[in-house]
Amino acid sequence: xxxxxxxxxxxxxxxxVTPYKSATTYNNFYEFGTDKTDPAAYAxxxxxxxxxxxxxxxxxxxxxxxIDALLKLAPMxxxxxxxxxxxxxxxxxxxxxxxxxxxxxxxxxxGSAKYVEFISLADSKQMPGVKSSIIxxxxxxxxxxxxxxxPLTLLTFGMYxxxxxxxxxxxxxxxxxxxxxxxxxxxxIKIRLTEEMPKTSWNxxxxxxxxxxSNVNPTVDHPRWSQATERRIGDSKxxxxxxxxxxxxxxxxxxxxxxxxxxDLKKYY
Amino acid sequence: xxxxxxxxALLPLGRLVWxxxxxxxxxxxxxxxxxxxxxxxxxxxxITLTMTPLRLITGSTFWIKQRRMLGxxxxxxxxxxxxxxxxxxxxxxxxxxxxxxVKRPFITMGFLSYLLLVPLALTSSHWAQKKLGRRWALLHxxxxxxxxxxxxxxxxxxAGKNDVxxxxxxxxxxxxxxxxxxxxxxxxxxxxxx
Numbered sequence: 001x002x003x004x005x006x007x008x009x010x011x012x013x014x015x016x017v018t019p020y021k022s023a024t025t026y027n028n029f030y031e032f033g034t035d036k037t038d039p040a041a042y043a044x045x046x047x048x049x050x051x052x053x054x055x056x057x058x059x060x061x062x063x064x065x066x067i068d069a070l071l072k073l074a075p076m077x078x079x080x081x082x083x084x085x086x087x088x089x090x091x092x093x094x095x096x097x098x099x100x101x102x103x104x105x106x107x108x109x110x111g112s113a114k115y116v117e118f119i120s121l122a123d124s125k126q127m128p129g130v131k132s133s134i135i136x137x138x139x140x141x142x143x144x145x146x147x148x149x150x151p152l153t154l155l156t157f158g159m160y161x162x163x164x165x166x167x168x169x170x171x172x173x174x175x176x177x178x179x180x181x182x183x184x185x186x187x188x189i190k191i192r193l194t195e196e197m198p199k200t201s202w203n204x205x206x207x208x209x210x211x212x213x214s215n216v217n218p219t220v221d222h223p224r225w226s227q228a229t230e231r232r233i234g235d236s237k238x239x240x241x242x243x244x245x246x247x248x249x250x251x252x253x254x255x256x257x258x259x260x261x262x263x264d265l266k267k268y269y
Numbered sequence: 270x271x272x273x274x275x276x277x278a279l280l281p282l283g284r285l286v287w288x289x290x291x292x293x294x295x296x297x298x299x300x301x302x303x304x305x306x307x308x309x310x311x312x313x314x315x316i317t318l319t320m321t322p323l324r325l326i327t328g329s330t331f332w333i334k335q336r337r338m339l340g341x342x343x344x345x346x347x348x349x350x351x352x353x354x355x356x357x358x359x360x361x362x363x364x365x366x367x368x369x370x371v372k373r374p375f376i377t378m379g380f381l382s383y384l385l386l387v388p389l390a391l392t393s394s395h396w397a398q399k400k401l402g403r404r405w406a407l408l409h410x411x412x413x414x415x416x417x418x419x420x421x422x423x424x425x426x427x428a429g430k431n432d433v434x435x436x437x438x439x440x441x442x443x444x445x446x447x448x449x450x451x452x453x454x455x456x457x458x459x460x461x462x463x
Contacts, residue, residue: 026296034432037295089297134431205431224373224429226365231299239298242360 003158004076005096011079015236018091020160022234027167028085029186030134031120031127038129039167045126046187048171057117057192060108067171071157073106074098078161079154084216084250086180088243090230095175096158101149109145109193116148117141117198118174119190135201141185142198142212143176144259152177152255178252180214211269215260216250220269274335278342281309282349299357306350311419311439313343318412318446325455326462337393344390351383375425382418385411413450416443 029039049067056062065073076096084090104116122138124130130137147153154175157164164170169186176183182202192198202210209223218228229243249256260268285302288294294301317339323332359366369376389409392398398405420443424436448454 022296034430036297089300209429221372222429224375224425226369228365231297233296239294240357243358 001163003096003161003163005078005158005161006075008077008079011081013080013082013092015092016234017080017094018234023091023093023159024165024167026233028087028181029129029167029169030132031122031129031137031139031187032167033129034132034134040165042128043166043170045128046121046166046170047126048166048187051171051189053172053188053191055103055107055191055193057194058110058113059193060110061106063107065103070103070155070172074102076157081154081175081177082250083175083177083181083184084230084246086182086210086214086222086227088225088227088230089233090244090246091233094160095154095156096161097154097156097175099151100153100155100174101151103155103191104149104193107193112195113193114145115194115196115198116143116145117190117192117194118143118185118188119192120185121187121189135205139185139201140199141174141183142200143183145193146259147176147256150256150259152252178216178249178256180216182210183214213260213265213268215256215265215269216246217248217265217269218246219248220266270331271335271338275338278313278339281305281346299353303350303353303358306346306353307423310343310346310350311423313339313346314412314416314419315439315442315446317343318416318443322446322449322458325449325458328462341390341393344386347383347386351379354379375422378418378422378425382415382422385415385418389415413447416447 025040026036027039028036029043032039032042051067052064053067053070054062054064075098077098078094078096080092080094082090083093118141120139120141121127122130143153154177156169156173156175157171159165159168164173169184169188172188173186174184174188183200197212200210200212202214203212216227221227227246230246231243232241235241235244247253285294285305289298289302317336320332320336320339324330355361355366359369370380371377389411392401392405392408401408420436420440423439424433427433427436449458
């Protein structure tokens, strides 16, 4: 289903975007299974309507918004972002959405709010992977409030000019392009503003391997593999194209580095 | 029969070539062929180690005669697995490679497994077997150790995303196969089927 969006020239791309087929058949979405091809195979059982997001916690105006209201809340933009997975591969994807800050401003965060927590749907009737105990369900992610308010953080409803395919986190997800892909929570049903740093799924699984921040950083290796390079999926140079160098903050340093000035990013990985 | 086994062991490689030519390797072909060759090396290791229990059960030496070829196929897939990592993942960057081997336990175990397989493959001929005599059997017991390093390699690889079910299955199969080699169990198995 088509989704009308205006291309934002600030986020165009010099390199080719990843083929639609690759971006929709090679996914990590454990609610539908651990294999990369599982989400495309099993996500059809996900019911994306009706759908609501409840926003509460430390806000002046807590509310529950219907997906249709969310779609109309702000003008839809198309932004081409690089997406770097913690596993060492990357894609270039045209997303459709608007800055999460538009939604957060509407609920008016209180002065005491420091973090934003995102909770994904975990319904074993629609999501076969939820029956396994690989991680603790529901999937949860989090950002610092300033990260969530950064204009780059996109509340996302579509990709490639269409409504999000179910395997890509329909009907609504976030996209945080300077962090590893797992920070970009899919199929969100709850957003909560908190004073304490929220618990996040992969960090709960192994804090040593997955930090709360998880900013893309070629100088901080994952304990099991190097993060210095990445394999670009669908590289136009062909299957045997060499890996490319991973950039600090996935190349978005100009927009985000100032949020971390003075922080030891080796410690806060 | 031997020819049939030979062709059967070539099938996984043939499949990869066919998928490669028909654009069937998915979004990340390098990852696909890395994992596929690794998996088939493991499967052939299991099959190779099944020959001794099959001899115990059937009393036929036919199985032992197939072992060399199956073991060499295990080595072939392990070599492809290793070369893909060396060439396509590390880009022949020896520094990066050594760094990985030293720093990352799962790479260390994979590298060690392959390193230890090499002398077994090199001494697989009749000639080497005769030349080495009793030391040959001793040397080839290395495979029991390799079973351990291989499972650790696979385990630590999958543990990063807590996806170890499949590894547990392989570990159980290999553990059972090794148990059959313990003398007391060996005689029990033999008497059970006589």
